[in-house]
Amino acid sequence: MTLRIVVIVLVLLIVALYIATYIIRKKYYRTIDELDAKKAKIMKEFPIEKIQSINHKSMTGQSQETAEELKAKWDRIETKEFPMVESLLFEAEQATDRYRFKKSRTEQEAAEGKIREVGDALKTLNLSLDELMKREEDNLKKIENIKKRYHTIRKELLAKSFSFGRAVDALEENLGTMEHDFSVFSNLTAEGDHEEANQLLRQLEETIDNMETLMEEIPELLTVIDDEISEQVQELEGGYQSLKDEGYVFPDDSIKEDLAQVYVKLESISTHIGALEVSHARSEISSLEEKIDQTYDKLELEIESREEVKELTDQIRKIFHYLKEQNRKLFIEIDRLSQSYVLNHEEAEKSDQSQRMIETEESKYMKIAELLAEDRLPFSEASQQLNHIFDQLETVNDQIQAVSQNLKDYRNSELEIKADLEEMENAMREMKRYVESKHLPGLPGSYLDFFFYTTDHIEQLSQSIAAPKLDMKEVFRLHEMCEDDVEQLAKDTDELVDQAVLSELVSQRLYRHKTEHSEVLETIKYSRNLFSEEYDYETSLKMVREKLEAIEPGAFQEVKDQYLKEKNFN
Incomplete structure (x- = not known):
């Protein structure tokens, strides 16, 4: 009985194993069929007609080199890459027939990767072949567009040559270079070297783009120079001369030097424009505008300083009179109080010091006034010196006030201490009475x-x-x-x-x-x-x-x- 059961179980296991093996083989065969279908789909993308078409075209130079490279890629795909796919699929099918499922899976995966690789290579190859075959047509369309833009520029340059200043010659030279390149392009196209012609075409596109930009920017730059900067320079020269006629003096005559530098920069800008160096010209213009602003600031500083100098001279003259009188009164008060008090804060010495400072600053003030009267001192420098004198006189005034307060404090302190003394004496008497009580x-x-x-x-x-x-x-x-x-x-x-x-x-x-x-x-x-x-x-x-x-x-x-x-x- 037991043997019979064992036999039945073995039979069932064999049947189950057979069914499982059958299902797995079917699955693997199905996968192989799907990969074979992908392979067949890739075959439809073979560029056989395109390769034949290229073979019938007359090409030279770089175009011929490109065509040879593309044919070599196709040959590698056709003779090596694609047969490898077929070999891998065959190996996978053989392994499945022999129940070697692991090897079959490996071959399937390798085949799938190779199919994907070949498909990508074919797409790239087809695109490159299309571009090569259309190169001549595309080149001719682009060259026509460039020639139209070229003729537009030439007409504008002839009609508005005055708008481009020194740049006219360089622009004409660029147009002449383009004419030569057009001729070279025609020769390359006739010879069938469409790749070389395409490279020249890209160079022509870059040149025409640059020319159009220059034709737009150069008149704008010249307008800025002629209408704005030149007018500002004239204003500066006129203002500078007018101020000199009115008696203004400028430190080291820096305005004259600034104007000379302005003209040097203008010449440099013109040279850059003539050489079509627009970015350099813009940079120089920015630097020139900054220089002009700085020069304007110098003129304005002298104009503003003149009013300040007038106000300061009047103020300082009155301050001298006030401080002299205050210090005189201080000397009298020191003399009077020194008879009643021992002065402990060097009041007399400080008053003498104040007097010397007043005399020193007054000497400086008189020298400044003399130079201004003779038109020998810039107002900006006079303003700085007078402000310094003003600050020194403020210091003198603070010292006089401090000494004066010290003198007042002697009498005030005496009265306060006398009052405190009386309070302390009363406090002593109160304490005595308190203890006695x-x-x-x-x-x-x-x-x-x-x-x-x-x-x-x-x-x-x-x-x-x-x-x-x-x-x-x-x-x-x-x-x-x-x-x-x-x-x-x-x-x-x-x-x-x-x-x-x-x-x-x-x-x-x-x-x-x-x-x-x-x-x-x-x-x-x-x-x-x-x-x-x-x-x-x-x-x-x-x-x-x-x-x-x-x-x-x-x-x-x-x-x-x-x-x-x-x-x-x-």
Whole structure:
């Protein structure tokens, strides 16, 4: 039974294998047939008639070389490339017959690639053959068009020769060259060298295009030169001469040199146009226009500077008068104040310096005025020099004003310090009364020493400010010292009184705990001894505060807050 089943399975497998093999072979045969159909389609593109037509044509030179190259390409396709396709398809079919499917697939793929390669080569070859066969016809059509454009240019050149200036000769020469090329073209065409004729044709097209461009651009350039630039040059020459007649002077006579350079550039532009170098001519024209603009700017600068010079000379003359008068008054004020004050800011030296600067700048001003009167100085240079003088005089004025303010500050500072002195003396008396009002048993030695130290400084300041001739530098030094001392003494006084009062208040609060804590009385007693005998209010407060905090944390802050509240309220 088992053997029978095995046999049946084997038979089924064989049948399945046969069917599968049959299907695969059919698929491969179908693919090969499709490739064979593509091959047949390519055969229809064989350029046999075109090759025969070329063989019957009479060609020479480059056309003949091109024809030979195309025939060689066709020969390679016909004898090598195409037979290879047939061979690959045959090998694929043979491999399929023998069930060698992998080899068949390889041959099919190679055949497909070769068919595509041959097809592309045939398309390129057909196009090249068409172009070669039509070259003569295309050349004749193009040459006719070029000749028409040539005759149009020649007519325009004859009719409007004046519009092209020096370029006429070069344009005529180009036309003569074209006539020669027309003759060469005819000879090449007659000889059958259509490829060489086509190259000459491209050269003629380039020449005629260039000629048409030149015929359009050159009159435009000449119009710019004749109608715009020449007019500007004439205006420049006329304006320059008019300004010189009016007394204007130009630095190093640069305008005359600029005009000479303008004429050199005009000649260079004309030469470029005569040589049909339009791009160079345009570049030169741009450079020339820039040069003309710069020259105009120089003329305008002198015209504008003249008005500025007139305004500056009037202003500076008045400024000299004003500064001299201000400095004179300053000398008088310095002399007067020097009898009452020791002047600490070199006021006299600075005033002398201002006077010398005024004299120096006035000498420069007079020299400029002299040169202008004699027409020997360009207004632009005069403007720069006068502006410099104006700036220097502004510096002098600032220095005079600064010295004047310093002089005013002496008297103002004296009055302010006297007022501050009076306030500090009052503050010392107030602090003394404040301490006395607290009925303290005494004051610490350090506090008394600083109090009398501050009092001595105030006395020194009082004596210094009352001197017949004040040295304000010394007065300022003492004043600053006294301010610092009084401010510090006020802080020390407040701190001393606060410590004394708080010591008593904290002792009172601590006394409440005498029953529970026997050592409280001893602490209070020792604190009172420091308070009454040694006037050490700080240590006295420290002792009772620490004991109170040990017994009743936070109690000291309550006492202090209540004290400060009542103190600020009062």
